[in-house]
Every structure is written in C-alpha cells, then in structure tokens.
Amino acid sequence: MRGMSEPPPPTAVSSGPEGQEALVVRVDSRQCDIRLDDGSMNPALLRGKLFENRGRDKHPVAVGDRVRLARDSAEEGWAIEEVLPRRNAFGRRVAGEDYDLRQVLATNVDQVVVVNSLGLPPFSSIVADRILATCSFAGIPSVMVLNKIDKAKRRKLEKIVASYANAESPVIQTSAIEGDGVEELRECLVGKTSVLYGLSGAGKSTLMNALDQNLQLETREVSASLSSGRHTTTFSRWYPLQDGGAVIDTPGVRKFRPFGIPPHELRLHLPELRERGVECHYPACMHRGEPDCAVASALDQNQIPASRYRSYLELLTELEEVYGGTGSNEPKSGPDHKTRR
Ligand SMILES: Nc1nc2c(ncn2[C@@H]2O[C@H](COP(=O)(O)OP(=O)(O)OP(=O)(O)O)[C@@H](O)[C@H]2O)c(=O)[nH]1
Ligand SMILES: [Mg+2]
Numbered sequence: 001m002r003g004m005s006e007p008p009p010p011t012a013v014s015s016g017p018e019g020q021e022a023l024v025v026r027v028d029s030r031q032c033d034i035r036l037d038d039g040s041m042n043p044a045l046l047r048g049k050l051f052e053n054r055g056r057d058k059h060p061v062a063v064g065d066r067v068r069l070a071r072d073s074a075e076e077g078w079a080i081e082e083v084l085p086r087r088n089a090f091g092r093r094v095a096g097e098d099y100d101l102r103q104v105l106a107t108n109v110d111q112v113v114v115v116n117s118l119g120l121p122p123f124s125s126i127v128a129d130r131i132l133a134t135c136s137f138a139g140i141p142s143v144m145v146l147n148k149i150d151k152a153k154r155r156k157l158e159k160i161v162a163s164y165a166n167a168e169s170p171v172i173q174t175s176a177i178e179g180d181g182v183e184e185l186r187e188c189l190v191g192k193t194s195v196l197y198g199l200s201g202a203g204k205s206t207l208m209n210a211l212d213q214n215l216q217l218e219t220r221e222v223s224a225s226l227s228s229g230r231h232t233t234t235f236s237r238w239y240p241l242q243d244g245g246a247v248i249d250t251p252g253v254r255k256f257r258p259f260g261i262p263p264h265e266l267r268l269h270l271p272e273l274r275e276r277g278v279e280c281h282y283p284a285c286m287h288r289g290e291p292d293c294a295v296a297s298a299l300d301q302n303q304i305p306a307s308r309y310r311s312y313l314e315l316l317t318e319l320e321e322v323y324g325g326t327g328s329n330e331p332k333s334g335p336d337h338k339t340r341r
C-alpha cells in the first residue's frame with residue numbers, strides 16, 4: 001500500500017482523478033458520506049493520519065468539510081486524505097471528562113438557524129442564548145426560529161420576541177405543522193448553507209420536510225422521544241434545497257456547552273451587553289456588580305431583557321469554571337483548573 005503522504009502515482013486510478021475534492025455530507029466515526037462535485041453520493045473512509053492531527057477536536061471531519069480524496073485501487077473505494085481549510089466551524093464543548101475537547105457540528109456554513117419550540121419541549125432562553133453566543137464567537141450569523149407557534153400563548157410569544165429585539169439575530173415565527181412562516185424561512189435559507197440546531201423535538205426535521213416535500217425525514221412525537229431518551233435524528237446530514245442552498249439537519253441538543261469562549265470576552269457576544277457596556281465606568285466591566293455599570297442601569301430600566309442577562313451570568317460562571325478566570329484563549333488542561341476562579 002502506498003505511503004499516506006506520498007503524491008498519488010499517475011496509474012493508480014480507475015475512475016475519477018485522484019486529488020479530487022468532495023463535500024462531507026454525513027459522518028459516522030471512520031466512515032463518511034461524501035458528495036462529489038458531479039452531485040453523486042459515495043461512502044468514504046477516513047485515513048488514520050487524520051485522527052493524529054485533529055488538535056482539540058474530538059473527530060477530524062465534520063459535515064460541511066471540503067476534503068481531498070484518494071483511492072488506491074478501483075475496489076477500495078474513496079478515502080479521505082485531507083480536510084481542506086475551513087471557512088468557519090460551529091461546535092460545542094464535549095461533555096464529561098473530555099471537557100477541553102470540541103465536537104464540531106458543522107463547518108463552512110453561512111448561518112446557524114436556532115430552532116426553538118413554543119410547545120413541547122418548552123422554550124429555553126438559556127439554551128438559545130448559549131447557541132447564539134457561540135455563533136457570535138465563531139463569527140457565524142444566527143437566526144432564531146420560534147416554531148410551534150400554533151401551541152404558543154400570545155402573551156408568552158410576544159414576550160420572547162421582545163427579548164430578542166436587540167440581539168442581532170432575526171426572529172422567524174413558524175408552525176411546521178400549519179405552515180405559518182415556512183415561506184419566510186425558505187427565503188432566509190435560499191442560496192445559503194444553513195445548519196438547523198436546537199433542542200430535541202423542537203421540530204427541525206419537520207421544518208425541513210415542510211420546506212421540501214421530497215425529503216421525508218424521520219420525525220417523532222416529543223413524548224415518545226423523551227421516554228425513549230433518544231433523539232429522532234441521530235446523525236447530522238447535509239441536504240440540498242430545491243431552490244438553491246443547503247441545510248444541515250442535526251440531532252437535537254439537550255445541554256449546549258460553548259467551547260473556547262474566554263470568560264472576559266463573553267460580554268462582547270451578547271449584542272445588548274456589548275452596546276451598553278461601552279458606557280460602563282470600567283472599560284473591561286464584567287457587569288457583575290461593578291460601580292457605575294451601564295448594563296446594571298439598563299436592566300433596572302428594562303432596556304435589557306432580564307432573561308438575556310440571566311443567561312450571561314450562568315454562562316460566565318460556567319466558562320470561568322472551565323477555562324479559569326484569566327480569560328486565556330486556550331482551555332486549561334488538567335483536572336485542577338476546574339475550581340479555579
Ligand atoms: N404543534 C406542532 N408540532 C410540531 C411542529 N413542528 C414539529 N412538531 C412536532 O414535534 C415533534 C418533533 O418534531 P421533530 O421534527 O422530530 O423534532 P426534531 O427537532 O427534528 O427532533 P430531534 O431529531 O430529536 O432533534 C413531531 O411530533 C412533530 O410533528 C409545529 O410547528 N407545531
Ligand atoms: Mg430531527
């Protein structure tokens with residue numbers, strides 16, 4: 001077998017040129033599905049060397065990656081030789097002992113669409129705010145979808161919409177079942193690559209089915225998926241949209257842990273806090289009881305939603321526990337930093 005880093009010999013290929021590029025549309029440990037530029041879908045294996053050079057990432061390849069392919073013989077099928085540089089990466093911190101590892105959820109995306117439910121599961125501002133702050137940190141635009149508005153109480157819906165008025169993420173209200181807002185969502189997605197992300201059962205797959213009748217993705221009642229304890233969608237997968245663009249459907253999240261945000265930078269990733277924060281007495285004010293804090297006054301006057309500020313405090317505490325209070329850009333490794341402040 002040929003050495004992994006050697007250039008391909010010119011005679012080895014039977015169909016398709018080596019060095020060909022493709023898009024990763026699905027990842028399952030060592031096996032991926034790829035889409036060649038002619039639109040054909042194929043399985044591809046990951047070369048072992050990719051696992052050696054994956055840095056802090058739990059897995060070297062993610063949906064949305066552009067990769068360089070090779071094959072040693074016609075029988076072998078495709079192998080992924082190299083992941084090409086990413087434009088951006090949307091990911092989260094891995095739970096448990098691997099707390100300084102990142103799970104990349106999707107790469108090279110134009111936007112993250114945070115899908116929230118206003119029925120079951122109930123709307124969670126903290127989950128949404130964690131995802132939005134992570135998008136801001138990763139430099140990826142985000143959109144808030146409020147789905148299941150057919151189940152929402154009007155007052156509650158208005159309050160949630162108002163709380164995102166200055167969060168810099170457009171808000172789209174939808175009912176995947178009754179069709180409200182589906183056209184608006186379609187316009188927001190057309191021509192772009194978007195990842196749908198949110199709580200399990202929020203209706204991501206149902207929305208995709210509403211956008212494109214041909215997709216027929218599996219969906220399941222929330223009560224059934226809760227009692228089984230598993231997600232209905234179990235793999236992230238990329239789907240082309242009929243009108244141009246693509247959407248990545250993902251398995252639902254239960255708890256979203258942001259990766260890599262230095263605690264002192266978090267205040268810059270909630271737009272309302274960033275804007276008012278320039279008026280604080282201390283330029284590096286953390287808005288946590290410092291004197292002459294403009295964010296505190298804005299809260300008193302209901303100019304910043306209490307729910308957004310609660311999310312900020314909860315997230316700040318968590319980031320300090322994980323990364324230390326120093327604001328270093330890199331996660332601290334080793335077990336002892338966890339209690340550091
Ligand atoms: N009433 C109502 N029910 C909806 C709506 N959208 C989705 N549902 C229902 O919510 C349940 C869960 O929907 P799914 O599309 O499977 O949710 P998901 O976000 O893909 O869930 P995971 O794949 O587990 O992450 C299904 O029973 C859907 O029929 C909606 O707008 N209104
Ligand atoms: Mg799903």
Ligand SMILES: [Zn+2]
Pocket residue numbers: 277280281285286287288290292293294295296
């Ligand atoms: Zn302040």
